[in-house]
Amino acid sequence: MSTKIAVVGGSFVDIYIYGDEPHGCEVVEDCGGSGLNVAFALHQLGLQVFFFSNVAKDHRATFLLNKLQRFGFDTNHITVKDGETGLHISFNDRTIAVKRGVNDLDVDVDWKVVSECSFAFINTEVSKRTIENFLKNFQGKIFLDAGPRHILSDDIRSLHEDLILIGNESQCERIACDVIKMGPSGARWNELHIAGDGLAHPYTTGCGDVFDAVLIFSLLKGEERRVALEKAVKVSQEASKSFKSALAKAQAVKDLLEDVEAGLSTSP
Template structure:
């Protein structure tokens, strides 16, 4: 559960030759959609406005057979908007993501993934009443995590002033406690959303009995491979995730040698 946004990305430096791409977005939705693509049964809880953006998001998700039944439409509410130029966020309007979420009992779920895009009060309720919670704090959250019953994930900046279990370090890799997996050292020009890819692969491998090192290696590798794809929104990049092997549940990320150009979203 987490945020749902309408993403607007502007790629290029010249106003008259720039590319504008729009798609559903938000870390909560991105991770939920990615796990759905990998074959997981996903119930996604999120607030969405009853404006045209909200209706468009629901329509696109339903066309992809993604279950939207747990997304709450707020009457008169505004769907969140995220605007970025290349790799720089320009403006974020959380819209109805600010509102508390109405949640049922979550005890039946094997795992609950939450993002810091939703209110702190809602997050604390989830952590107090649910087991196996993973929280990605994200850039907007300002609360302390030391007392939360959750596995906390964040990037280096987010974890510089709060307790985190897993630290995403961009081109330098990732750390889980004392376990460190190095990255390839390459800083990709369009890195927004690569943290969502990391989370998708991390959550996918977590229940499979793999070691911390193996889970980090898979998450770092996949986010770096898909980081090569430019001029796409995070949601579009996630659509490049390939189906699982039916034999061993191994995640197949697109080969690094394949063409990284956009083929739809």
């Protein structure tokens, strides 16, 4: 699938701490940021992704860029700016600290490159000015995730005529979303509801990003809403069972989707 998509979002280094005893904890360090996770998952699914984001000239950026490049991910549109690369820390799957760093700066978008894309994804990890500017100037369909910050205004739809707004239940209490992610309860697209398994799985960080990527990929393949939503729910659910980092979930998304599709094809 050679579809081109522009993704504008944050880049962070993620540190995950699992356990309760200081000398018995497991510490996982990986690339992260919801924008990066969605971009990487879409890349794994075979789309041509142009990812626009900020990092700084520091050891975190070196770690992040080197790892992405080893996976064959295009980092040419990640801009190096003065400051600190973003840092996210979680403890037993609960976020305890976020240093936004250069994610607070406006993202430099190459509009010549973006003009080749009919689709785009953006979320609230970037500055509000970057979001509003992108919505006003992009010519194709935009998937906008309201997370992770509550910075969107009620009139956000007035900035772009072809917008699919995605968010979790708390985010969608403030603005009218098309797609609502409901955790173990599944997801809803207006009146359409796909139930989840109702279970609390241990590794939920980044599952919303996997959901977004699978939903977008399925829709761009021409699948109907019910099918796309069901696949997004099931793949994100499977990802939460054993993959500890968000990027590991994004890296596994192709295999997870194939397993889900195989299961759906054999269902009565």
